Amino acid sequence: MEFPYGQDPGAPVRSGIPEHGRIPKYYAAKVDLAALLEELGEGGVLPTERELAQRFEVSRETLRQALRELILEGRLRRAGRGTVVAGPKMAQPLSLASYTEGVRDQGREPGRHLVSLDRFRCPPALAADLGLAEGDAVWHMERVLLADDERVGLESTYVAVERVPDLATDFPPDSSFYAYLRRHLGIDFGDADERLETVLATPREALLIGTPGALPMLLIHRLSRDTAGRPLERVRSLYRGDRFSFTTHLGGGGAGG
Known part of the structure; x- marks a missing residue:
């Protein structure tokens, strides 16, 4: 197939020149x-x-x-x-692979910096997501995401205290939460629902990530379940739009159009 005006398929048609040519x-x-x-x-x-x-x-x-x-x-x-x-953007897969695995696949060293780890009573909406009763104890862990010590995102994780009771004492906050669940608690991820949208960072988020407030961000909401189908975590991940793109694999035989 020949692409219009000799352009690479990933480039805008006519390099973004309007049809009127001005x-x-x-x-x-x-x-x-x-x-x-x-x-x-x-x-x-x-x-x-x-x-x-x-x-x-x-x-x-x-x-x-x-x-x-x-x-x-x-x-x-x-x-x-x-x-x-700048260097090329990191291509993070939309999959159950962890942030750690995705960044390492790009040849970079992942890291995290703990902002806060709090325990609170679960409000109604979050309780419904996590399969809990209103008022049950929940952890909220907020961490800055790093790639080769560069701040590239901000992640908020909500998980029931009953699932990970020793999170505050046993979990190294600069490491992979998924690896901790698998190795120390025997919990494996089964599936997840995700929603991706573009947003602007709040002043607080921009300060934590170290970006201008006007920089577009990629926001992913994820609700994960274990292999038994039980809700496990609610995650809000904010990524720098200038440093990340996301990839996924589509299969199946449905007709397009």
């Missing part, structure tokens, strides 16, 4: 910048805004709009007082 100045500058990023390679330092504006014959404000879009897309990142070419 290209916004910022977008033309963005295309020129993208070509420069290819030349510089990962970690390459961009020239100053003044130099780039002169090079591409655009105003500083037009250039800044192009730079902002490339930063939001994860192709550039701020480093000190400069801007450098």
Whole structure:
């Protein structure tokens, strides 16, 4: 199959040029910048805004709009007082594999930093999700997600105290929760329901993850069950949109259209 205008199948048709053919100045500058990023390679330092504006014959404000879009897309990142070419996004599978496994598959070292571990009485909505009675004891564990010591996300886990009574004393919070359940408690995951959406981080979340408040985030809600079908955990995972993409495998013989 030939793709329109010779484009790679993953690229926008006609590189995003409107059908009327009039290209916004910022977008033309963005295309020129993208070509420069290819030349510089990962970690390459961009020239100053003044130099780039002169090079591409655009105003500083037009250039800044192009730079902002490339930063939001994860192709550039701020480093000190400069801007450098970012590495590729991490592709996290939408599966029962843990965050640890997904990041290691990308050749990076996963980690977590504990923000809080609290015990509280379960409210009605959460009780319904976890198959508990209202007021039953529940753990809430909040952790910053790391990849090679870079803050890339924020995870909130809710689990019944009766399922993991010694979480506060026996679980190393910088390790995989799934591995802990499997190795120490003999609990295996059976299936899960997930919902994926895009959101903006709250000011608190942006501060914990270390991102601008305007950066789009990928939010996953997950309700997991064990192999007996019993609800196990409710998880809210927030990932940086400029550092992550998600993949899944689709099977079956249904006709598309």
